[in-house]
Amino acid sequence: MISSFPRILIFLMMASLHVFAEDMQKNREREAARAVIMRTVPSLAASPEKLHLETIEKEDGYDVFETKASGGVLTIRGSSGTALCRGFYDFLKTNRLGMVSWENKDIRWPAQLPDTAPRRIVSPFRNHYYFNVVTYGYTMPYWTWERWEKEIDWMALHGINMPLALVATEGIAVRVWKQLGLTEKEIEEFYTGPAHLPWQRMGNIVNHDGPLPASWHKEQIALQHRILHRMKSLGMTPICPAFSGFVPRGILRLYPEAKLHRLGWGGWPQKNHAHFLSPEEPLFLKIGRLYMQEWQKEFGKNTYFLADSFNEMELPENKGGVEARNNMLSSLGEQIYRSISSTNPDAVWVMQGWMFGYQRNIWNADTLKALLSKVPDDKMLLLDLAADYNKTFWRNGMNWDVFKGFFNKPWVYSVVPNMGGKCAMTGVMDFYANGHLEALNSSSRGRLSGMGMAPEGIENNDVIYELITDAAWRNRQENVEQYLENYCRARYGNYPDSMKEAWNLFRRTAYSNLKDHPRFNWQMKPGTRGCSVNTSEDFLKGLSLFVNTRGLEQSPLFRQDAVEMAVHYLGIRMNEAIRAAQEALDEQDQENAEKCMAYFRKYALLADSLLEGHPTWRLSRWISFARSHGTSPEEKNKYEQNARRLVTRWGPPVDDYAAKIWSGLIRDYYLPRWEHFIQSRLSEKNPDMGAWEEKWVRSTGVSAAHAPGDLVNACRQAIREAPPLPSSLKRKAAGSIIGNWTSATVSTEWSYLDWPVSSADLEKLRGVRFVFTSGSHALEIDGVELLENGKVIAHDRHAGLAGKPSRGNFYKLSLPKGIHANNGCSLRARVRSVGGKSSNGKLELIKE
Template sequence: MPASLLKILVILLYACLFIPAACALEKGELDAAREVIARTVPELESSPGTLKLEALPRQNGHDVFETESSGGILTIRGSSGVALCRGFYDYLKTNNLGMVGWENKSIRWPERLPDTARHRVVSPVRHHYYLNAVTYGYTTPYWTWNRWEREIDWMALHGINLPLALAATEAIGSRVWRQLGLTRQEINEFYVGPAHLPWQRMGNIVNHDGTLSDAWHKDQVALQHKILNRMKSLGMQPVCPAFAGFVPAGLKRIYPDARLLKLGWGGWPEKNAAHLLSPSDPLFHAIGSMYMKEWQKEFGKNTYHLADSFNKMELPVSAGNTAARNEMLGRLGEQVYHSLSSVNPEAVWVMQGWMFGYQRNIWNADSLQALLSRVPDDKMLLLDLAADYNKHFWRNGMNWEVFKGFFNKPWVYSVVPNMGGKSGMTGPLEFYANGHLEALNSPLRGRLEGMGMAPEGVENNDVLYELITDAGWRGTRTDLTEWLDHYCTARYGACPPSMKQAWDLFRRTAYSGLRDHPRFNWQLRPGARNCTMDTSEDFLKGLSLFIHTPGLEQSPFFRQDVIEMTVHYLGIRMFQASRAALEALDEQDNARAAQCMDRFRKLALASDSLLEAHPTWRLERWIAFARQHGSTETEKDRYEENARRLVTVWGPPVDDYSARLWSGLIRDYYLPRWEHFMNCRIQGKAPDMASWEENWVRSRGVSRATVPRDIVRTCREAIRQAAPLPPALAASRPGIVIGNWTPEDMASGWKELSWPVSAEDLHRLHGIRFIYTSGKHALDIKRVEVIGDGKVLAADAHAGRTGVPSSRAVYRLSVPDGSRANNGCIIRAMVKSADGLDSRGKVELILRN
């Protein structure tokens, strides 16, 4: 072969090999990735030649990265900005050089990098999804760009390329409503306070806890521009908002013939009910396309757009009319898609699939197929949101099997590792490590195109997020023991024997399974006795072993995690003390009740003081985020009130859903709320807890507190002092007591009383028992109900009495299979004291084995 021809062939081969790489990775992505890495390891800025970033082509549309180091130079190749960042983070953790959290990091960058062999990773899927629609309420509603920048860095390092980006949803919506002629008042009555916006977007509520000003909209538009620009610079494909069909009730004034379907959610008052524009009304497409035009005018074209019309909602059509239901669903799917595609033919409709497992009574294969039937397969992406709940909580089969691979629609496998931003240690580690392999290897996997997670709140349980994001880049089984050893070494610098023992105990206790809503009883309205946190002796032993692990005191992550674990340990002792105090009240032993509460108070204040040193678990930080958005003191106060409400009472009937272990929240809310309740009971008064809670929500600021100087030493000392209650104070009944009644609760006639119940106990609930403990008068009962999400799930209406003598004081409550109470569960009873008000007793759950 002539040399000239050979030279031409070499040039052509070179072009074939490298032109696709250049096309797959723009120079801007290289620069953006380098900036993320520099912010992660500032030491690299002083020696820029030690890091090389190069392009790689994708493999079958999937991201790829390679890492290797030689002669003190680290080379990372990747098919996108995200792949480069993920490659760097993989190198960092694999070589025990550090770890990056949300507000904390530990980097141990050496003066000279060790030589390492080339390491190549191909993602098993196209998409790595992140965030939940309600994360924009429980976590991000008041974030500024400074916090968002760190979050996007975190996403890139953890390999996220399909994140939700929902800021400014209402700014665009308000432009549309004004164009249609709605008044300011009509628009205000449609929207809610910033922290509650996710539930307004999904049609759950309207007109709750505040309005949105023009200044708010301007701020959010500017923020969304920065978020989208940064995400796209790294090669991410953000999921942005679309029109889901919810409209202000005032639309009827302008269009009297508009067909509005009234919705309801969880027993909320009439004024909070949303309206869905009927998909058969021509206005649906007109408004939907107006929204997309306004959005694109502001932000430019985007591919993926989220619209959720029935998340946790009943369908506005007769349950028995299958044909009408399917026609309505088919028409809705068609209209949502057309409102997108008529403006942007490349747009893909994204929909969350929480209800597919949560509401199987509505969403079966027939109804879901109807919804999807008129949308082109390549123009929709389903988020199978909660595979962990299907497997470990609902136990109702995996959605991709029930729905036959989602009828050829692309879909994303996802888990929900957190509800409401709760701080409790929980999660099925083994499932999070390897559960996705069941989907990848299933013959019914259909068009599985992504892995991800949809936490309602972040900045908690770091181990879960590291594990899930690692697993999403692996198509093979993870050895969890080995992974935990590497996790601890990367996070703290070492994994001593006591830490290994601690994690062995955690894997058998708190991290052995899924606890839907992990909360201590003292995080619920006082009087509650049930606790959904792990309180076992093995868990306590594991916490103590971890806290007392020597040699890691200089690690910022060790100090952070020691705080969290100490607060869990003290929280269990607080649970034991509060339960014993309630029993003492039942027995009219006020002195013992006061002693128990004194113990409770000391533990609470010790926990709160430790949390002052935590980087994120602080009420003061949450309130500061909210207040900085206000331009006047009045506006700042309004935002603070909205932020305080979300993490406490929320709004009926989702009280105490968020359950955060935060400084400021313990000393200013949980502790004084319980003390108010107990003091009223000891004094023979009926505590008005609703008024107390509302007054706190409307208050301002956080009380002052001190931060311990030596945090690890203080934690260890707190564990030493947190001994179990002495036998003279400890509760004597181990049964599941959910509440009590006292003379202060009684009235001359029939009265309704209620007590909170854990949703986790629903599937085992057999009934309740009224147990008289003291007083001159018996208690009469005539009806008992289980209320979940505002609905009566079961009832028993016979006449009963407990006292002397007792008769028929057990009420059988058969809760139908599949019943849910994700947003609150109570036992409600109609009672009266017989012949007087002097009656005291307990209400106890009867559970099936």
């Protein structure tokens, strides 16, 4: 009995220490939540006694919050720091006291809070996930701590408790490469510039727009410390980086027998191809362990680690049939998990599941089951990234059904409400409000553990993000019409009839379907005519009604949204003008082409001026973030070049993907780019658009501009000054015109011509017809190819002639099912002019 006493004492001491540590963490989370709330409503800092925060237990492992105002005191009880913050934000919106957006907010906190009834909300999900790997490119690559602090506050208020935290991924990896003996040059050739790092991390590209200086790594490691500290102080469980298998090619100098798989992506040249180290190599486990050791040495222990080895990639080559392929995948999954868990037995491997719906030709129930088969069920978390695409765009079935509940692995229901940080309005509003209920109620839900969103870029389409984050705290059907009323009253303070009608029109137009890449034609490569933004008369009417709603002018969020709506309106007029200019050129009507371009210029400069008053949609802000990291003028210029490249040329072969609607970008890039293209055509020259774009990327600075003094009135005036294009400038095309050839673009020698094709152009496509319009010489065509993400997916090769007469000038294209063209689509033809270069014509897409 006496001998057992020390053991009991030790047990009691350990239990006391555990309780003490739990209490310390609860206090830490309460104080962190209080700080978020005070930053949101600074006036509360003067009366801290009016805010009372308490910690309560979770309900069966699920976060919960309770709110009540009584006697001028707001009491919030929550099961975590984020639950407390979410409770405060729920109180704010429910009582129509304001809303918080990125870098902007409208808070109408009263001097005396009215009493409110108690409210209790339990989340139906354990995890509330946020970010896409590429958000770290399209929005966040150059953020400083000041911007990160605002983002973490935004996350906490919106109830996010599981964000990706990928800053300093490379700073840790460089330590590993140096330990292995790689040279500085071998390391430099591996990396991209900061804005392109997400695709380097996933093995899509290497050696593009780099290298990364040592100062970058030092700064990013310091930044990650602050990010992780703040996230964890609020009770968040961040997902941090692990080794995914991609290595510098120089590894072969040190390990000449190592088996590497060269992986291409989207038509990039070989110098940009990644090398994937076979997980069956002992070196794979060694590097994975080294990475985890270095990461934990720097940042401490973590639970969730992301390793994405297959994003939009082909599987490593395998010639042994289905059984051998499945064995390879099984081994691969086991080794990735072992590399993560070998130094941290509690570690959980997290994997993005974009390819589950995007690449069903590769990922089916057999291949995914094989990959997961040797990973313990509780040591893996799958992010089912794109339920909105499965349901409303691809329409290929929900992944939890196709993959049989993900084979007993925990998984997160997620959506991708944005591609590339594009600003245009899109998405199925009713789905974002209620789509998660299908997963919650499915017999195939398996171990559904969370809900989240993985936007490729943020700071856009606020209503969609509010819908999604609110839905994650609700397990019942939402009335979207009622939701929009509550949204507007919280966001602006009122809901006039004109705004109600505007939102009804938006729900029937832009927010009734999901466009994967909503872009105006003027945001795409010159020569493009079609667009994927909603341009209907109902949408235009809704935009006008919104901007002309009276009585909300004092709301900062109304002023922000009025700018966005007015610029959408002007963007549609710009779209009309640039299309009409090209149609005039088809008929060699120089006078009307120039008139159309005058309209385009007017609307472009109007839109650009309005955007100078927007809190985030400005090129100057983007460039300022980038330049702030340079330690010398040369570094600052290099970072600016990388930032400019991502939002314009990107690669190529990826072009115009980000498609931002930003001030500075319109007046300094889109407008002069199109003017250069049109003027070249008017003077019968072949414009080298690639050279023009590259020159812009390598330039610095943004031209001077100023926002209007009265922003809302300027928005209203802009809409009044942008009526439809005069009917005398419009022409009716027999088919859908996507491009031209001219005397300046063809020769008597065989050559290739390329034209961009939008995803909208592919709907019901039968083929393309070459229509001769003027000149003395016919165009001879040898064949046509349709390319998706750099690969030929359809072709028709036969001899044709477009001239007087024309013969065989229609080329049939039989499209395979499941075309996604996430990174672009184009049409390529092998042509030559006959007997001379005087040949002009246009290409018509022929549809069913």
